[in-house]
Amino acid sequence: MATQKKDQKTGTPSIKNRKAWHEFTIEDSMETGLVLTGTEVKSLRQGNASFGDAFAYMKDGEVWLKDFYIKPFDQGSYNNHDPRRDRKLLLHRDEIRKIDRAVAQKGMTLVPLKLYFTRGLAKLQLGLAKGKKKYDKRASIAERDVKRETEREIKRAKISR
Numbered sequence: 001m002a003t004q005k006k007d008q009k010t011g012t013p014s015i016k017n018r019k020a021w022h023e024f025t026i027e028d029s030m031e032t033g034l035v036l037t038g039t040e041v042k043s044l045r046q047g048n049a050s051f052g053d054a055f056a057y058m059k060d061g062e063v064w065l066k067d068f069y070i071k072p073f074d075q076g077s078y079n080n081h082d083p084r085r086d087r088k089l090l091l092h093r094d095e096i097r098k099i100d101r102a103v104a105q106k107g108m109t110l111v112p113l114k115l116y117f118t119r120g121l122a123k124l125q126l127g128l129a130k131g132k133k134k135y136d137k138r139a140s141i142a143e144r145d146v147k148r149e150t151e152r153e154i155k156r157a158k159i160s161r
Helices: 018-023 038-045 091-106 134-160
Strands: 001-005 011-019 024-034 055-059 062-066 088-091 108-118 122-129
Touching: 001 055, 011 018, 011 038, 018 108, 018 122, 018 134, 024 091, 024 108, 038 108, 055 091, 062 091, 091 108, 091 122
Parallel strands: none
Antiparallel strands: 001 011, 011 108, 024 088, 024 122, 055 062, 055 108, 062 088, 108 122
């Protein structure tokens, strides 16, 4: 499940992967660039993307993004892009080494968290994550519900004054 929200200043969308925060415990995150074609960028600026079951993986010393859906551009011609192609992520060499060491540990994976535009360039926030067990998910839901209830009570107390 991805949510889309337009940035107040620029009007460009930022797409969040809310499912990742529910399914995983995020240990660390970093900003990466993406190698995209022109029609992909135009489609992303319209907010036509979905994380779905997207994930990142290491291959030949490079980091790649798999199963990230970018809807084909409406005004694209015969050279429109493949919606689910693997996309290369742009990182510094030391960041790639850090990711490689972390992914080698048992249970760690790379999950895309958010896609946004910075100074005209598409950026992806990539998280180093560990999968949650079922009881961890239930605890997170209960914690969120308690937080929501306390905020409601505080709001009611302010109104009744």
